[in-house]
Amino acid sequence: MINYRIYFIPIFLLFAHISLSAQHLARRAFFGVRMENITDETARIMNLPAVKGVLVQGTVPGSTAEAAGLERGDIWLTVNDIAINNVATGVETLKKMREGDKFSYSYQRNGNVFTKSAVAKPFPREKYADIDVTYDAVKVDSLLLRTIITRPKKQGKLPAIMFIQGVGCYSLDTPLDTNSSELQLLNNLTRSGYVTFRMDKPGMGDSQGGPCHDMDFQEEANTYLQALRQLKQLDYVDPDRIFIIGHSMGGVFAPLVAKETPVKGIVAYGTIGVNFMEYFLNSRRDIAEANEMTPAEADDYVKLACECYLPYFADGEPQEEILAKKPQCSEHLGDLGRGTPFWNQLYDQNLPGLWSAYNGRVLAIHGSADYISTREEHEYIAATVNKNHPGNGVFAELDGCDHGMHIATSPQQANREHPTTFNPLVLKTIQNWLLQNKA
């Protein structure tokens, strides 16, 4: 039975207006330290008196950690009197620091403990000779969220692309890793004439607020809507030639956002095209196969996954109650990266309805090594668009691409090795489609 929820009503209007002027958002600190947990084994081979602190594997040149004098082999003990006894605590503590913050820290070297203080350096920025990069912010409710705009060195009103990322809580502000798929795609689109625009979720990168994990689906949709409105008003952007690239869950948000603020076209890569539970069922079998399960094992896996997740997604039944009834669900349930409200609201979306109402151009892309999303749902998105707006929808299956737009030979290889090299076929496919649509 379908559960209709009252929060399906768009709540975009409930949120505060955006500020169109440039916002000052302090840069996060660039601590630049590679850490490793100290275990009893580490303590044994390093002759440490206790399993305490984290092991410094190295520091990044130009970072705060380097300036603070930390070196490979040091045992880093505290920051601002907070004990750092594992990498997760270290990352969480450092994430809160902003450029210019003064802090104290202690570390152990050759058996001696040192306590010192230092000032945090700002995180580096992307910088290229051939394109301009602007670090701005969008105000959503009371929060400033980091936006990064890449712009060709050209005059006049330019076509623009807004990138909406996947469901996870990760930053798109990665100046130290410009080989990521997202940056390779966006920076190369800028080199071919497009302004690109991306935003970090609350609590990620420089963005205020968070934790991102707890943001629900509608709240997240609203951040993209506000960001899109800001993009439309940039004086160097042609508001009639704006496209959205929605990656993974970003492909779900894209038609939802476009419903409120129209865009010329949408590229949906590795996304969901049907009811969430139907997608879930389809993709579980692909995930089982990517994990090299036998057909029988895969069937058991899919069956149990559905039995465990249906009450959670559809009815919002707490995981504890599901586990009490079905203890074998323990191998499936757990932290899904986002909280229950997010999944419940996603479950209520009518995605085919959104796609059939959308009157712009659509390119639905699936990679042959992507086992997180299914080819059929991308074909279905294109077909759904074409039903109401013939000729607007295009489907593309890209050989040798995984869910993260990387080069991968098969779903099994992608699952096993987590490839990291961006597949330029994604870029070429999108570039060609944009040209065909006179962007």
Added chain:
Amino acid sequence: MKKLRFILVFNLLSFMVNAQSVSTVIDGFIKDYQAMDIAWMGYDYREYFQVIPAVAVIDQRLDFVEKYETKLKALDRKKWTPAENQRAVLLQYYLDLHRQRFTMEKQFKTAGDQEIPADGFFKMANGNAWYRFFILAANGIDISPEEIFRYGQSEVDKIHSKMAEIQKRLGFEKDSAGFQNYLRNASFFLTNRDTIVARYEKIEARVRTHLVNMFEPGSVKVPEIACMTWPDAGPYTPPARYLSAADNAYGKAVFQFNFYGERHNTRAMDWIFMHEAIPGHHFQRWMINSSNPEPLTDMFFEGGILEGWATYVEYFGEEMGLYRDDLAWLGKWEWDLVRSARLVISAGIHHYGWTKAQALDYWKKNVPGQDDIADREITRCTNWPAQVLTYKIGAKTIFEIRDEWEKREGRQFDVKKFHSRLLTRGDLPLAVLKGLGVQ
């Protein structure tokens, strides 16, 4: 007398000027090479083709090669000492290698946009030449794909017969299924981490007392190596790895074993220790570092000698006080079989155009009991066409160098001196080592 003194002084001066010239050319080469930021070719051929720079940059690199070829040719070779001659041979090898690389890169770039097939070199334009070049660059020696294929097949046949003898001795003649079942017995797997560490410590103690059987007396001074689990090892993590003191934060060399699933195969422990620790990688690194290594070798990664040495020493388990029963030998042959099959599969895929199904079929027919890693290994042979060859090609070439040395020296041949001289040369390309004859 005065004249004689003049001649002596002149000769001495001439030698010094000449000596300075060889080293000046090499120093200049190193400095200019570093400034040009030339990326290492890496293992994955698809990633390599992504980072080939523009033709203008390749032209600069070709000019650089030409500049140093001219400088090297201009030196007066007649007055070189043997050490200078060896340095010049090494520089010439790297100049030749880079000329070939940049010439092929230029051809690739000028040919226009090319798809890089995900399933190997076979279908790629000029793929055969690229495969052969990858073999040379990764192994440090030029070997034809046909020879690699033939050698791989002969090694697989040889190992099958060794394993069949053991199977027979253990009472499983004509019962391969029963034998494989027996090898999966829980008694072959240690499940307590501390027990494994203690057992490796015992192996180390035995090896240290037997080192003088194959190495000169000073070999017993090889520094200690710590043993620990491989943090975050997964189902596809290799059996073990070596991290030199320079490559970790523990302050000492470390040998990490795979304890994924809290089990470790006892049959593999002898060869694993010899390969990763003593007299394999740890011993090799210590010998190289103790011998004032050639600065040029710091610039390049020579997988052929590095992995070849660690594989070569695996054959001397009995001399090192190990391989004391059939099962330890079997463990050695089981992994040697994996490495030998990689030769056949790599040449099969990249030179003979094998499909993945053909490669899988070969694996299943020839590598019993290792179905769980079949897909991983075939993917590795596909993506890393030449790295997978380094173990066997390196060991084979070291045996060939040793045979040549033995033939030349006859009764004077001393294997211990051979090992010292081979290792103290540093990690040179195999072709250079072969040409120098380990004098």
